[in-house]
Amino acid sequence: NHISNELPYNKSLVFQIDVLSNIYDKASTELYYKLANTSEEWVRIQPNKKKYELRLERLPYGRNTIQLKAISKGYLTSDVLSVNFIVSTPFWLKWWFIVFVFLMLSFIVFILIKTRLNQIKKKNKKELYLKRLEIQSLNSKLEALQSQMNPHFIFNSLNSIQTLVLKGDVESAYEYINKFADLMRQTLSFSENQLIPFYGEVDLLKNYLLLEKLRFRDDFNYEIITNGISEINVPPMLLQPLIENALKHGLLHKKSDRKLSIEFKLENELICTIIDN
Numbered sequence: 001n002h003i004s005n006e007l008p009y010n011k012s013l014v015f016q017i018d019v020l021s022n023i024y025d026k027a028s029t030e031l032y033y034k035l036a037n038t039s040e041e042w043v044r045i046q047p048n049k050k051k052y053e054l055r056l057e058r059l060p061y062g063r064n065t066i067q068l069k070a071i072s073k074g075y076l077t078s079d080v081l082s083v084n085f086i087v088s089t090p091f092w093l094k095w096w097f098i099v100f101v102f103l104m105l106s107f108i109v110f111i112l113i114k115t116r117l118n119q120i121k122k123k124n125k126k127e128l129y130l131k132r133l134e135i136q137s138l139n140s141k142l143e144a145l146q147s148q149m150n151p152h153f154i155f156n157s158l159n160s161i162q163t164l165v166l167k168g169d170v171e172s173a174y175e176y177i178n179k180f181a182d183l184m185r186q187t188l189s190f191s192e193n194q195l196i197p198f199y200g201e202v203d204l205l206k207n208y209l210l211l212e213k214l215r216f217r218d219d220f221n222y223e224i225i226t227n228g229i230s231e232i233n234v235p236p237m238l239l240q241p242l243i244e245n246a247l248k249h250g251l252l253h254k255k256s257d258r259k260l261s262i263e264f265k266l267e268n269e270l271i272c273t274i275i276d277n
Helices: 095-126 132-148 151-166 170-190 198-219 240-249
Strands: 013-017 029-035 043-045 051-056 062-072 081-087 220-225 258-266 270-276
Touching: 013 062, 029 051, 043 051, 051 062, 095 151, 095 170, 151 170, 151 198, 170 198, 198 220, 198 240, 198 258, 240 258, 240 270
Parallel strands: 220 258
Antiparallel strands: 013 051, 029 043, 029 062, 062 081, 258 270
């Protein structure tokens, strides 16, 4: 038998089963069932007022097969009856919900950035009477934050998430959104400091490159060589524009085998070499 209409997700499915008295002795007949696509174990159906009723809850979405059989007097076994049906996909896995989440996250990121920029601008207005060097320092923080929130990078990232969602690649879209959120959180955190630990800058670059790798897929590989450097501080987001230029103006136009190498050396000064192929 086949149930043609899709059953709503997370709804109960009830079977009422009659046992023919001319074939089996109802008093000594036991009915069993199993959900063939999730279990190999037969489960006995307990009679209710001399009737057999099977209630199934929390069925997995997608195609399902219920199998039924009867055993009479402990040894007579009936043929197996199979019932096929489809449980609809839950709303949180449907494309429109994923698009909705994507739009909400994009809106939240936009509001956070705008709010942060407004806060810094207000702070600068309140401190106009500070010394010239202090005012220059505050202005440089604002410019640094504005440059770090690269609009081209954010636009490209959101476009990449949208492409993954429309292609139905839910796992990659979730992974991209998580990495994007981590990068935004790091950038906002680092923007309040003129210097950050070297390992923090390297970690931020790794998150940024992971996002680009998700966008380029298997056609892009990179390496970051630190040569054991650790106990120094550096300005935040100093290298991201250079790396983005290497990707945008160099590797983006290469059809395959895109490679990027970033190497740090500490001699009399910190030297960073960025090479793309």
